[in-house]
Amino acid sequence: MSKRHVSAIVNGDAVEFLTDPGMTLLDALRDELDLTGSKEGCGSGDCGACSVIVDGRLVCSCLMLAAEAQDRRIETIEGMAQGSDLHPLQQKFLEHAALQCGFCTPGILMASKALLDANPDPTETEARYWLAGNLCRCTGYDKIIRAVMDAAAEMRQARVS
Amino acid sequence: MTDVLDRADATPRLKVVGTRPIRPDGADKVTGRAQFGADLTMPGQLVGKILRSPHAHARIVSIDAKKARALPGVKAVVTGADFPNLADEFHEGGEAASNLRDLAMNVMARDKALYDGHAVAAVAAISTAVADEALALIKVVYEVLPHVIEVEAAMASDAPVLHPTMFTEGLDERPALPSNIAKRNRIARGDLDAGFAAADVVIEGRYVTQAVHQGYIEPHACVASWAADGQCNVWSSSQGQFMVRTYCAKVLGLEISNIRVTPAEIGGGFGGKTTVYLEPLALALSRESGHPVKMVMSRDDVFRATGPTSGSVMYVKLGAKKDGTLTAADVELKYQAGAFAGSPVGAGSMTALACYDIANFVITGWDVVSNCPKVAAYRAPGAPIAAFAVESAMDDLARKLDIDPIALREQNGVKNGVKASYGPTFANIGYLETLAAIKTCPQYSMPLGPNQGRGVAAGFWFNVGGESTAAVHINEDGSAVVVTGNPDIGGSRASMAMMAAEVLGVPVEQVRPMVADTASIGFSMLTGGSRTTFATGMAVVQAAEKVVAELRRRAAVIWDVAVDQVVWADGVAVCRDPAKATGKTLTLEGLAGQSGRTGGPISAQVSLNAQGAGPGFGVHVCDVEIDPETGHVTVLRYTAAQDVGKAIHPSYVEGQIQGGVAQGVGWALNEEYIFDREGRMENAGFLDYRVPVASDLPMIDAILVEVANPRHPFGAKGVGEVPIVPPLAAVANAVRSAIGVRMTELPLSPPKIRAALDAKAG
């Protein structure tokens, strides 16, 4: 079983790693690149804890093969803040107490970012359906949705001014 | 403790408690830096994997692991034979008693596999692929036995018996034959027959709930290292590092002094991580292989081999006078315990009627084993199940008497001085206040449309205190560190820091909370039972008070005055001695900077066994809309009111309530363990075991009622358990109101609603 060499851009940096044919992108991120911010809650595409953005598209990294990452641009939770400045979503999650255990949080933040990248002014219902692939067992989603809506409003404001 | 009451009354003067600061561990959690159970790696670590029984009930005739051991890259294989056989021993530890012998046999099967997913062997190998290959090479010969899952079937006299040594406890006479009924308990008061004779109206029902899983998103995970000198280190995600230490020591026959457990961040537990599954196996594999071993469960493992809470069958009969006064209640609860004794039916029995003042009642509980995973604690263990039955019956009663459901509960509700159904007399409870909060909330009077309905339900949980240790250290710049031994499962670091900051009189940002490993702080019971903010919080407050006393003493040394001439206010020492300059101040920073010359570092540790956690009550109102075509239930609006004593960090208290509601709604509408004819779980994944997602729920309004608990320095009561108690019935009562049919079997899935609608249409 020979390994395959993969080069990709992860959070803006060129990276290289070796992968087994069956290895998922999630395992490559966590085990090969030490980016353990993406979590595995199910390994079957049902919980969203492993959500990352690949070439601008939200994907479950547990469902994507690492080999498919060749030449792709991958964004993970570790690249969300700009240096020590938190992304508005991260900041709003903190202000709204939108996390309890925090295990779903990286995935939900990535999914929310993908939402706001595509739709800067979502309705509450749109946000709820967009995030329907991301399970949170702690919060009941109330504060998560509020944080996302508030971050969206703030980001729109920032764009205008 | 004399000034406690005064302080609780002085609530308005609080500067930190009751505010909503950003949690101290927040930045790590939104940037992906927080290390959860599966995030830690050790040099040279191996991958540990478990072979699980594919049979619900089978004798293990033999296990041949020769081929697996011979596979290159395999470093260890362990089976039941590698673990000591324990005698019956109950480990109380303030949590629900667990029989260590059962615990050990649940971790690794010995002569019988008792459920689909029961661990029968484990391997450690250099990679996941090799470990998986090794599992496939282990040859287990099973003699498959008949199995039983459903609770009443397991109680039948011809049911296959799981444990030939199980003779029902709690009967008037010891039975002659073994059975699957571990125990009967009974709580009674008054004269049941007379109570029903006095009733004008009687309501009766049979209620069924299915086993449901806690559903934490983080699967169990740990890394364990057994060093050549016998020193063991475990990193794991659990609700209590000390619990992990005790259980590992017992299951493996080790000295506690040789085990150190470091808590990882925990990705949800809800009671499900109050026991061990992986840690003793990882240690055993590490011992045999000489390497650290990491084990991470798959979601399939989590469903098949951990948790869940009981499925049940219940009978409720209520009697009342025309004016609504309850005269009698007969409640029978039959709970699945899973493969080993110990369902939460005891707590279910004690909570079943705890909201009501009834003169005559009998509550009978049956603890029944069957071939499904051993149940684990799940938020207010046992209470939501019983509340589903009793609160459904109360709703039918209100309907029959044409009394508003809140008014009926007010009329019969417990208040201070009333003897609880489970015995003691209530004090400082806020049930009536909580009912009033729902009665006056906007949702309760909002008009309903077609196919819509509204349901109300109440719930109770005891809340507990228990043993906790906390330390407060003052750094040389005047900042502080608060150290506790309780994993932070939902924001407890924030509340610990806030309580310390309040006492020290400093901004909360100046206090850094830490969760320490078992070698770095004194014993604490686990995070659970809604005890942490209450009990560990009490230890934090007392440690901070000791530090304040010490700071005053140091200031007195510096000013050369008597200690009683120094007061501590807003984080500074103030001199009151008229002989010296009155009003002279010393900051915390100033005192800390000179601590070397005034007596050394300033810190304090307090260990205590907190008593008097105040009982909590919740009242919920749920509005639903039914799609008559599909039978689908949409939750339109939800308001939950709860007596929380005093909310230390209101956002996280609201979060606890909203999260409990969401879990309860899932339990009511979607979630259930489904077994096939061979007793194998059919829906062991989030695709088919459907927990609520964001689009399934509305905003959940949380109303915090604050009836102070005089035993806590700031009046706090536990909050985490109560919110999951009322939702099952609140949803079912709303569905009843919408479709005009009483549904008595959870979950209220679309096919069941459709069937009910069809039957009604005739």
Place this chain on the structure above:
Amino acid sequence: MAHVIAPSDCRQFTGGLSEFDIEADTVRRLVAELDRLYPGLGSWLDRRMAVAIDGEIHQDAWTSPIGPKSEVYFIPKIGGG
């Protein structure tokens, strides 16, 4: 004298009684006194039960004070999630 109520299971030790009036000022002394009156009862209760003293639940709490008119209720220990 404190009024003590124990669960009905305790009748195996008492030959039928489950309510007692006992002179004791702490849980520890109460348990010892029950053991003296009905050998085995005190330690049985102590191992398995929590006590509610005047409505307040105490677990594993030998030093908890009992007043002269206290109501002491033995109830099963309570865990939680």
